Amino acid sequence: MLEALRAEVLEANLELVRHGLVLYTFGNASGISREHGLMAIKPSGVPYRKMTPADMVITDMEGRMVEGSLRPSSDLLTHAALYRAFPGIGGVAHTHSEYATAWAQARRPIPCLGTTHADYFRGPVPVTDSMTDTEISQGYEENTGHVIARAFKDIDPIETPAVLVANHAPFTWGMTVSEAAQHAVILEAVAKLAHLAIQIHNEAPPAGQALHEKHFLRKHGSSAYYGQPKIKE
Amino acid sequence: MLEALRAEVLEANLELVRHGLVLYTFGNASGISREHGLMAIKPSGVPYRKMTPADMVITDMEGRMVEGSLRPSSDLLTHAALYRAFPGIGGVAHTHSEYATAWAQARRPIPCLGTTHADYFRGPVPVTDSMTDTEISQGYEENTGHVIARAFKDIDPIETPAVLVANHAPFTWGMTVSEAAQHAVILEAVAKLAHLAIQIHNEAPPAGQALHEKHFLRKHGSSAYYGQPKIKE
Amino acid sequence: MLEALRAEVLEANLELVRHGLVLYTFGNASGISREHGLMAIKPSGVPYRKMTPADMVITDMEGRMVEGSLRPSSDLLTHAALYRAFPGIGGVAHTHSEYATAWAQARRPIPCLGTTHADYFRGPVPVTDSMTDTEISQGYEENTGHVIARAFKDIDPIETPAVLVANHAPFTWGMTVSEAAQHAVILEAVAKLAHLAIQIHNEAPPAGQALHEKHFLRKHGSSAYYGQPKIKE
Amino acid sequence: MLEALRAEVLEANLELVRHGLVLYTFGNASGISREHGLMAIKPSGVPYRKMTPADMVITDMEGRMVEGSLRPSSDLLTHAALYRAFPGIGGVAHTHSEYATAWAQARRPIPCLGTTHADYFRGPVPVTDSMTDTEISQGYEENTGHVIARAFKDIDPIETPAVLVANHAPFTWGMTVSEAAQHAVILEAVAKLAHLAIQIHNEAPPAGQALHEKHFLRKHGSSAYYGQPKIKE
Numbered sequence: 063m064l065e066a067l068r069a070e071v072l073e074a075n076l077e078l079v080r081h082g083l084v085l086y087t088f089g090n091a092s093g094i095s096r097e098h099g100l101m102a103i104k105p106s107g108v109p110y111r112k113m114t115p116a117d118m119v120i121t122d123m124e125g126r127m128v129e130g131s132l133r134p135s136s137d138l139l140t141h142a143a144l145y146r147a148f149p150g151i152g153g154v155a156h157t158h159s160e161y162a163t164a165w166a167q168a169r170r171p172i173p174c175l176g177t178t179h180a181d182y183f184r185g186p187v188p189v190t191d192s193m194t195d196t197e198i199s200q201g202y203e204e205n206t207g208h209v210i211a212r213a214f215k216d217i218d219p220i221e222t223p224a225v226l227v228a229n230h231a232p233f234t235w236g237m238t239v240s241e242a243a244q245h246a247v248i249l250e251a252v253a254k255l256a257h258l259a260i261q262i263h264n265e266a267p268p269a270g271q272a273l274h275e276k277h278f279l280r281k282h283g284s285s286a287y288y289g290q291p292k293i294k295e
Numbered sequence: 296m297l298e299a300l301r302a303e304v305l306e307a308n309l310e311l312v313r314h315g316l317v318l319y320t321f322g323n324a325s326g327i328s329r330e331h332g333l334m335a336i337k338p339s340g341v342p343y344r345k346m347t348p349a350d351m352v353i354t355d356m357e358g359r360m361v362e363g364s365l366r367p368s369s370d371l372l373t374h375a376a377l378y379r380a381f382p383g384i385g386g387v388a389h390t391h392s393e394y395a396t397a398w399a400q401a402r403r404p405i406p407c408l409g410t411t412h413a414d415y416f417r418g419p420v421p422v423t424d425s426m427t428d429t430e431i432s433q434g435y436e437e438n439t440g441h442v443i444a445r446a447f448k449d450i451d452p453i454e455t456p457a458v459l460v461a462n463h464a465p466f467t468w469g470m471t472v473s474e475a476a477q478h479a480v481i482l483e484a485v486a487k488l489a490h491l492a493i494q495i496h497n498e499a500p501p502a503g504q505a506l507h508e509k510h511f512l513r514k515h516g517s518s519a520y521y522g523q524p525k526i527k528e
Numbered sequence: 529m530l531e532a533l534r535a536e537v538l539e540a541n542l543e544l545v546r547h548g549l550v551l552y553t554f555g556n557a558s559g560i561s562r563e564h565g566l567m568a569i570k571p572s573g574v575p576y577r578k579m580t581p582a583d584m585v586i587t588d589m590e591g592r593m594v595e596g597s598l599r600p601s602s603d604l605l606t607h608a609a610l611y612r613a614f615p616g617i618g619g620v621a622h623t624h625s626e627y628a629t630a631w632a633q634a635r636r637p638i639p640c641l642g643t644t645h646a647d648y649f650r651g652p653v654p655v656t657d658s659m660t661d662t663e664i665s666q667g668y669e670e671n672t673g674h675v676i677a678r679a680f681k682d683i684d685p686i687e688t689p690a691v692l693v694a695n696h697a698p699f700t701w702g703m704t705v706s707e708a709a710q711h712a713v714i715l716e717a718v719a720k721l722a723h724l725a726i727q728i729h730n731e732a733p734p735a736g737q738a739l740h741e742k743h744f745l746r747k748h749g750s751s752a753y754y755g756q757p758k759i760k761e
Numbered sequence: 762m763l764e765a766l767r768a769e770v771l772e773a774n775l776e777l778v779r780h781g782l783v784l785y786t787f788g789n790a791s792g793i794s795r796e797h798g799l800m801a802i803k804p805s806g807v808p809y810r811k812m813t814p815a816d817m818v819i820t821d822m823e824g825r826m827v828e829g830s831l832r833p834s835s836d837l838l839t840h841a842a843l844y845r846a847f848p849g850i851g852g853v854a855h856t857h858s859e860y861a862t863a864w865a866q867a868r869r870p871i872p873c874l875g876t877t878h879a880d881y882f883r884g885p886v887p888v889t890d891s892m893t894d895t896e897i898s899q900g901y902e903e904n905t906g907h908v909i910a911r912a913f914k915d916i917d918p919i920e921t922p923a924v925l926v927a928n929h930a931p932f933t934w935g936m937t938v939s940e941a942a943q944h945a946v947i948l949e950a951v952a953k954l955a956h957l958a959i960q961i962h963n964e965a966p967p968a969g970q971a972l973h974e975k976h977f978l979r980k981h982g983s984s985a986y987y988g989q990p991k992i993k994e
Contacts, residue, residue: 289573
């Protein structure tokens with residue numbers, strides 16, 4: 063069932079590993095088939111080198127197991143909550159990548175200091191509220207999804223496909239799981255650039271609005287002109 | 296004698312190397328057979344690529360040589376003192392890994408700023424007292440073990456399996472030597488995350504108690520639900 | 529057409545990748561044949577491992593396509609403007625390399641703190657003005673070239689072959705495209721050294737003028753004595 | 762002539778490359794035969810992958826060419842001056858390694874904050890005076906050696922085998938060229954540890970004298986007990 067999705071989810075998980083975003087098994091990516099109302103997610107705590115598409119766990123949109131012999135990622139219910147909250151997305155990724163996690167621990171949004179950021183995120187990458195003791199003790203993983211959704215009350219999650227969960231780490235998403243993983247890689251690069259920049263100039267002002275918009279729209283929307291016209295490879 | 300333990304000790308030493316925690320031969324890991332009252336430890340100053348399980352040195356719990364033709368790690372008596380002080384542990388590792396060593400040199404405990412830390416250490420990673428001139432001049436290595444034990448007077452070493460020896464470097468431990476090595480790897484990751492975070496926000500407050508407990512108990516104790524149920528591989 | 533130039537341009541783009549200056553496809557290098565009035569530039573958004581010399585796009589000095597089936601780099605018109613503004617140069621490179629980009633985001637010129645810098649850049653590496661909203665909305669890429677040229681009103685671009693575009697990233701150039709790529713690599717090293725140095729001593733004074741000149745002239749001009757006499761390899 | 766020394770000098774130069782201390786060809790190591798009064802040094806600006814023992818250049822202790830078809834490293838006369846100033850040494854290495862060079866640019870001695878440093882350097886790693894305009898314009902490379910020797914007026918160069926040349930970069934030395942290269946590697950590690958430590962605690966006090974002495978004497982002198990007894994490999 064969902065052969066292509068399983069393979070794409072595995073590949074996205076390996077993309078996180080290849081870019082050095084994952085220590086041991088601390089990361090996970092999932093993809094969804096909106097048509098079937100089913101998601102495929104990495105199993106929990108299984109070494110990457112042994113993982114096959116068949117190990118991906120299939121659940122419904124409430125996170126109930128549908129197919130698979132392994133336990134799903136412990137963050138499963140966060141993924142499920144994000145798919146329900148953000149109907150336009152097709153994949154979710156979660157890592158403890160070094161620089162993005164440092165911003166999450168410092169509870170500071172990543173300011174847009176340059177065009178690398180503007181190319182992919184239309185505004186600063188927001189930080190969630192700290193979770194309440196009740197949100198933590200009852201339904202922690204699902205509530206992590208809710209606290210993320212709350213942070214996007216006034217932000218379009220398609221245009222800013224990343225968040226920093228306070229004192230935890232980043233989640234990213236995209237139209238597909240491979241895009242979600244790519245956004246995790248780019249978020250880490252952007253987080254490092256901003257970290258290095260504020261060591262040089264602690265009060266570095268963000269890039270101007272015109273520059274931000276220009277770069278975002280070079281890559282997104284109907285007037286985009288970066289890369290080759292989309293064709294089947 | 297102790298074939299399996301020797302092999303596990305060698306493998307744990309190589310795990311430290313694979314994760315970039317060791318420059319030249321600056322690191323060591325040991326394991327203990329409580330049943331036999333014997334420990335196996337890396338020899339001193341031997342290149343890793345030439346090392347075999349037979350090179351591991353076997354000593355009793357006072358550090359007296361029992362089997363082996365090479366000199367044991369110069370930190371042998373620290374390991375022995377830790378095994379006597381912490382009866383629940385089965386392995387010890389010591390490195391000069393970059394970020395954990397920097398915290399040790401700065402004589403600052405590593406605060407728990409996020410869930411990566413909380414997953415493995417139930418509180419801040421403590422720093423030992425500075426050693427006195429007498430502790431240094433007479434029985435330095437054994438006294439290093441004693442000063443570590445003192446730092447855990449009010450901390451459960453099983454729940455916080457790491458320490459920073461002031462102006463020196465980290466020691467970690469675990470139920471087995473491979474767990475001790477894994478804790479050295481994770482300590483370094485946690486030390487780097489905290490280092491990066493305080494550059495962003497110098498007064499970053501620690502993660503709340505509820506979040507810390509939740510993450511620690513996702514991975515430890517009878518209600519743990521991370522990873523797959525323990526099975527023989 | 530221009531077989532040798534295409535091959536050299538591809539090779540220079542790969543040099544940027546080998547030195548870790550490029551994430552995904554975020555970088556580009558071009559070379560010019562002054563004799564033909566034609567430039568060869570990397571195509572936009574094509575994975576490096578699939579790239580061949582035939583994929584390089586040939587344009588005239590206004591950036592009008594002359595040969596090639598792929599879209600050129602979206603920064604084409606910046607390259608073209610630089611070739612027109614700096615008649616002595618034969619190649620241009622652009623990356624978002626980490627440390628140089630951080631200086632660009634912080635809008636701080638890279639001071640000459642040591643001989644590594646002095647060996648290659650005769651003065652500080654300048655930062656451009658921020659671009660106006662009009663410069664951004666109308667002819668952004670070409671205006672990026674103009675704002676760079678303005679920053680060199682009083683600087684010889686041959687002696688300081690690098691610039692930081694404010695809130696964007698570095699451009700470098702050289703007598704050939706391979707020299708432009710080499711300057712991008714060295715700029716990143718110099719940017720990192722200066723970044724690390726100001727963390728140690730925030731007010732570190734620049735290297736003296738005599739030392740700067742000595743090192744620059746060891747490698748450049750008629751009295752240079754670094755390396756072997758130029759011979760055909 | 763001097764076959765074994767040539768091979769050892771090449772190998773030491775490659776050791777610098779393997780440990781990431783060298784960008785392009787920015788580094789050099791030499792060894793001396795005190796018996797013959799001759800030194801062997803890397804040629805200038807030759808790619809490492811093409812280098813053979815026969816490419817090493819042989820000079821006398823004034824730096825006059827004795828054998829070799831390539832130009833020697835441009836820092837030749839600094840090496841020669843060091844061999845004359847420090848009669849106990851057998852090898853010299855020079856790199857622009859990132860962290861040690863940053864300390865040199867910041868003109869700050871590397872304080873001894875921990876045992877990694879104490880294991881190899883008996884005190885802080887000193888910084889030279891800035892060179893005068895005359896020292897730079899007339900006999901720059903030889904004067905670099907003299908300014909280093911001056912920094913060791915009250916320091917034993919055998920016990921602290923490293924220096925930071927102000928606004929330039931480190932030189933290290935040892936009983937042999939391979940030891941000189943190893944000291945360059947360890948200096949870089951120590952420089953990084955100290956850099957990271959002062960970001961955590963800007964006023965971190967140095968390790969106490971007793972700890973420093975203990976660690977230095979574990980590895981050096983007649984009571985050393987680190988590593989295996991010296992035997993032929």
